[in-house]
Amino acid sequence: MEQLFDVIIIGAGNGGLAGALDCTCAGKKVLLLEKNPLPGGCATAFCRGRFEFEASLHELCAMGTEEEPKSVRRLFADTKGAPVFYKVEDCFRLMARDGEGKTLDVTLPSSRERIFSTLKELARDAEQGVQDFFELMDECAAGVDYVNKTGANQNKRYLLTHFPNFVRCGSHTVSEVFRALRLPPALCTVLGAYWVYLGVDPDRLSFLHYALMARQYFDDGSYIPAYTSYQMSLYLLDVVRRQGGVVKFNTKAKRLLVEDGQVRGVITDGGTYLCRTLISDISPHMLFGQMVPQNLVPSFHKKLAAARDGKFSARFLVLYLGLDAPADELGIRDYSIFLYSDPDPSKVYRTMMDQNEPVQSAVFVCPNVVNPEASPEGTCICTLTAMAPPELFEDLDGLAYLQLKERIAKGMLDLLESRTGFRLREHIEEYELATPVTFARYLGTPEGAAYGYEAQGLDDIVTRCRTVGEESLFENAWQAGAWGEFGDGYSSAYSSGRAAAGRALRYLEENPV
C-alpha cells in the first residue's frame, strides 16, 4: 500500500523548501522529493581545492534588519543553526563604456539619502527627477499592496484617487517611465543597470516589477550568508525535518498520477507516493512535457505553454575564480561591479543575447569584500556572470562544447582584466565555468534557464500575480520557485513557494477527507 501525503513537493529548491517549511509548520504530512543528492537547487555551493564557491547568490533582499526583520530574514528566525548574514553596503559599482572609449564609473550606495547625493553629483539638474522617481516607486509599492489585499474586489475609484501615478505607469516599461520622469541619460544608465537581476532589459521590463524589486534593494541594501546559500538551504531542510517533513534525495519524480483533473500521486524511481495536493518547484514545461501524458495536461496549460513560445528568461555563464591572493592585494575594493559595454542598458542586453558577439558585459562579484569567511586566509574568490544566448550551445557535440567552454572562460577573464585593470591571471588556483548546459544538468530546466519565464509581455510579473489564482497546474497543484508568479530571485522564489503552500493548505481545509 502506497503512503499518502497531504502535500508532495517536487524539487527542493528555494521555492520547494519554503513551501515545505510552511506546510510542515501547519502540521501537514509532507513529502519533499529532490533528484539531486543536495537541497537548494540554485542555492548551493561546490568545492574545488581549498575553495568553496557560492553557486548563484549575489544579493539577498527583503532581509530588513535584525531588529526589524523582513520576509526573508523571518524564514531564518529559528536560532538553531541559523546562518550569519553579512550586509552588502553598496548596491553596485557600475562601469559603463560609451562609444568614445570613456567609462561612466559610479558606485551606487544603498539607502535613499546616499543614493540621492550620489545621483545629484552625477547630474546636477536631476534633483526633481530623482525625487519623483522614489515617490513613484513608493506609490507603486503602496498600490500593489492595495491591489493584493483587495484582489478582485478592488475599488477602481479608490485606486484612481489614491494611486493615480501607479495606475498610469502600471502598463509601461522602465524606459517609458524614465522618459516620462525626464531623467538625465546618466541616471537612466545607473538606475536602469539593476535590470540584470530581473533578466529583462528596461525597454521591455515592466516598471511595476522593477519598482517593487529595486525599491527594497535601493532602500535596504542586501545581505549574503557567511557560508554560502547552501547554508540557507541546509538550514531550511533541517527545520522541515524537525517539523516532521519527509525528504527524499536522489529521488527523481518521473510521472504524475492524474485522475479527474487532480494529481493523486507521484511515481519516482524509488517508488510511488500518493498525495492530496502537489507543489511543483520544477518548470511547468518539464512537468507537463515529461511527467504527464499529453491527453491529461489541462488544455489551458497546453495553450499557455504554446503562447509562451519558449520565452525562457536568462541563461547564464558564470566564471568562478579561486585566487591565491587576498582581495585588497589585488586592488579589489567592491563587492559587485556591473561591467557594461554601453550606457544604454537595453543595448547591453541586446549585445549579450547576440550569439555573434563575444561576452562584452558581465557582473563581477567578490564576496571577500563583505564576508571575511568567504575563502581561506590569503585567498579570495571572484565570480563573473554574464547572460548567454542559448543558440551558442545548440547542436554542439561534446568535444566542441568543451572547447567552447575554455574559449568563453578566457574571453570572460580578458573582459574582466581589461575593464577593471585587475591582474588576476597569475593568481588563479582554481576555476570553473558554468554554462546553460551546467544549469540544465543540475536544475533540469528547459535550456538551462535559471530565471523562469521571461518577465515581460504575457508573463509580466504584475499581470501574473493577478491571474495566478485561476491558473493552478491542476485543481490541487500549484507552482513554486522562479517559474512561479513572482519570477526569479531568492526572495521571489521563497515567496512563491510560500504562496503555493498557502493555496495547498486552503485546499486541504476546504476539502477534508
Place this chain on the structure above:
Amino acid sequence: MKKIKIRPVWLLDVLSFSNRAKQRKKRIEKTKEAPVRADYSINRLAGELHPEQLCLVVRDCVSFEEAQGTLFTLSRKGGGPLPVFEAGQYLTFTFAIGESLLSRSYSICSSPREAREGFYRIYVREGPDSFAAGWIRKNWKSGAELKAHGPNGTFTMRPLRDEKQILALAGGSGITPFVSMAKAIRDGLADFCLTILYGARTAAQMPFLGKLREISEKCPLIRVVPVLSDVRDHDAPDGFETGWIGEDMVRKYMPQGPFSLFFYGPRPMYELACQTAGALGLKRKNLRYESFGLSSDDKANGNGSCRVRVLLPDGEELELVAQRNESLLVAFERGGIAVRSGCRSGSCGFCRCRVLQGEYQIQESEKARRRADSEHSYVHTCVCFPRTDLCVALD
C-alpha cells in the same frame, strides 16, 4: 506628487492597466493547443555529457602478467558514441562481490576523441591488498556488462590556471591519466608540453611505455622518461633512469621557465612530490594531484571496531560493524549498502551521509567539505573514520 504623463490621453493607461489580466487570458485562449515541449538541444547535450548511468560492455581485455594489470577496452552496450571527457578524468564502476556492494574509480587512459568513436580504455592493477582489483581482473571478461558513472574528476589540465609546461610524476598505474593527456595532445585536443617521469619497479611493469614512446616520437610536445626503482644504475637499459623520483630527478628534467607539477601515484611518492614542490618553491596552484587511492585506511585511528546504526532512505534500519581504521564507506560496502562513491578521497561528495550520533574523525589531509555540511554533520564517508559507535542517516 505631480501627475506623471506617459501618454497624452491618460485614460488609455488606466484602461490598459486594468485590462492586463483580461488581455493575458485572451491571448492564451486564442493560442492553438499543442503538446508541451520538453525536448531541448541544451538539455540533450547535458544528458549526453552526464548520463545518470552508463551501461558498458567489455570489448577486449589484455592482461599484463608481470605488471599484474589488465587493460580493458569498453564500449557502450548497444554501441554508439560515449560521453566525451577531459583527459585526466575517471569512471566509477559499481558492482557486487558476494554480499558486498562496491564502487571503484579508474582513470580513463584513452583519448577523448576515442570516446566519440565509441570506446574508453581503463587499466586495472592489482596491488598487494586490492581485493576489488583482483576480482575485476578475474571476472571482467570480453562481453561482460558493467554499470558505471561518470566521467568525473578535476585532475585535468586547465589552460587558464596551469602553466603551458607540465611536468608529470607518475608512479606505476598512476600513469593512466597522463596517457590520456598525451593522446589528447596528439589528437590536437589540448595544447601544452608534457614531460612524464614514469616510475615503476622494473621495465616489465610499464605497460604503457611502448605507447607513450610511440606518441612522443611523432609529437614533439611530449617527452617520456622511464624511471626504475628496483634496478641498479649499471643494470638499467639505455634511456632509463633509476632510483626514486625526487628533487634531483625533477631538477634534471624540469622544463625551463614556469611549469606545473602534476602527480599521481602511491602515498610515499606523493610525499616526495610535495617535498620537491616545496624545495623548488612552486606555488600551491602549480602542484596538482589526483588523490584517489591516497586514503583508503587510517592506521593512526587505532584498532578495534564500532557499531554503526544506519537509517536507510526507505525507512529501514540496519546495524553494521565498522573497523576504526577503515572508512565508513568501506564498512557500508562490506555491509552491502549501496552508496555511490567517486573519488574516494573526500572531494567529490557523492558518498555523503549525515551523522546523527557518535564521534568520528575526518582524515585531515583530504577535506573538501562544505562548511554548512560540517555544521549539520554531513560527512563524506570515504574519509570519515568512526571513533565511537555511530548512528548515521543516508539521504
